[in-house]
Amino acid sequence: DTDEARSTADSEAAILEGLKWCGITWDEGPDCGGNCGPYRQSERIQAGIYQEQLDKMVAKGDAYKCFLTPQELDAMRAEAERNEQAFIVQSPWTNAKKDEIQAMMDKGVPHVYRFRVPFDREIVVDDLVLGEVTWNSDDLGGDFVIVRQSGTPMYNFGVVVDDAQMAISHVFRAQEHLMNTPRQVLIYESLGFEAPKFGHMPLILAPDRSKLSKRHGAVSVGEYKSRGFLPAGMVNYLAQLGWNDGTKQEIYSIDELIGAFKFERMSKVAAIFDADKFKWVNGHHVRLLSEEQAVDLVGSQLKKSDMVKEASGEFVRRASVLLKERISTLVEASEELKSMMAFDLEAMLKSEVAQPYFEV
Structure with a gap:
């Protein structure tokens, strides 16, 4: 929660509520406590957790203060471009003397902390999705920042400390984090922590294979809820983006997904988000609702749209049972009910079928 522009109490509550709505629960966290707290990075900063680990790295010589200015970094980057070379940070502060550093500190010059990347080091990770992945440390862009000028930890440093101290055994995330x-493996090694098992899953792209954005339907879980999608429908659809069990089955309960899921069946290529397919899957789960569930969910939607005064009674029961067979999302219930109840009396009276029943 160190991104003050995006991290608010409301955004945190929305994330937690969205996970709970999908049926994803946890044993400990910011809302229920536990043995590995505090759980917010802002609180962990105040507790000195990152500073303690940073001090260890500095003492070992794996991290150092860097006083390079943005202008100096821009000049280094421009020089690399002129020479048609990859930009690699080569900080003059990597081997600075103590008195040089102290002189800058006495002047109050802003600084960051950089991790000292070893030269020509092979880093190998046995990824649970991608298989064995190898990097050379010389290709990482040089010494990278682990603590900002403000004193807040950068992602790669903070997440290593958090995951290690919270005993995280597996990290599954998008391939864009590969x-x-x-960098994280190097930090794990520096701090003497055992690295978790990593699995990098395929991205979810828009139909035009661009990055998914709000214009393609990438909205919050809460908004999908308000659009009338069911938790089972959402989990079913999302689980099959980048995974299948090798059969032609497409509709699963959450328990069936848990039983069928194996990492060996994860795809290595990006999946495409298809809004129509999502609605189709959700529609199947609407039809799988029991009568009691249909009355509760559909009836509540009818009341919300002022179609009925109360979400109960014989009319609501019958309407809900009929509607769940005809809609894909709950918000479609009101319009569908209007369509079902529409009756053009005037046209009927003028029809040939009705004429024999009128006196001449």
């Missing part, structure tokens, strides 16, 4: 892995 290049963070060698």
Whole structure:
């Protein structure tokens, strides 16, 4: 929660609520406590957790203060481009003397902390999705920042400390985080922590294979809930983006997904988000609702849209049972009910079928 612009109490609550709505629960965390707290990075900063680990790295010589300015870094980057070379940070502060560092500190010059990347070191990770992945430390772009000028930890440093101290055994994340892995492995080794097992899953792309954004339907879990999607429908659809069990089955309960899931069946290529397919899957789960569930969910939607005064009674029961067979999302219930109840009396009276029943 160190990104003050995006991390608020409301955004945290929305994330936790979205996970709970999907049926994902946890044994410990910011909302229920536990043995590995505090759980917010801002609170962990105040507790000195990252500073303690940073001090260890500095003492070992694996991290150092760097006073390079943004302008100096820009000049180094421009020089590399002119020479048609990859930009590699080569900080003059990597081997600075104590008195030089102290002089800068006395002047109050802002600084960051960089991790000292070893030269020509092979880093190998046995990824649970991608298999064996190898990097050379010389390709990591040089010494990287682990603590900002503000004193807040950068992602690669903070997540290593958090995961290690919280005994995280497996880390599953998108493939766009793959290049963070060698840097994190180096930090794990520096701090003497055992690295977890990593699995980098395929990205979810838009139909045009661009990065998924709000215009393609990438919204919060809470918004999908408000659009009338069911937790079972969402979990079913998302689980099959980049995975299948080798059969033609497409509709699963959550328990069936848990029983069928194996990492060996994870795809290595990006999946495409298809909004129509999502609605189709959700529609199947709507039809799988019991009568009691249909009355509760569909009836509540009808009341919300002022179609009925109360989400109960014989009319609501019958309407809900009929509607769940005809809709893909709960919000479609009101319009579908209007369509079912629409009756053009005037047209019927003028029809040939009705004429024999009128007196001349």
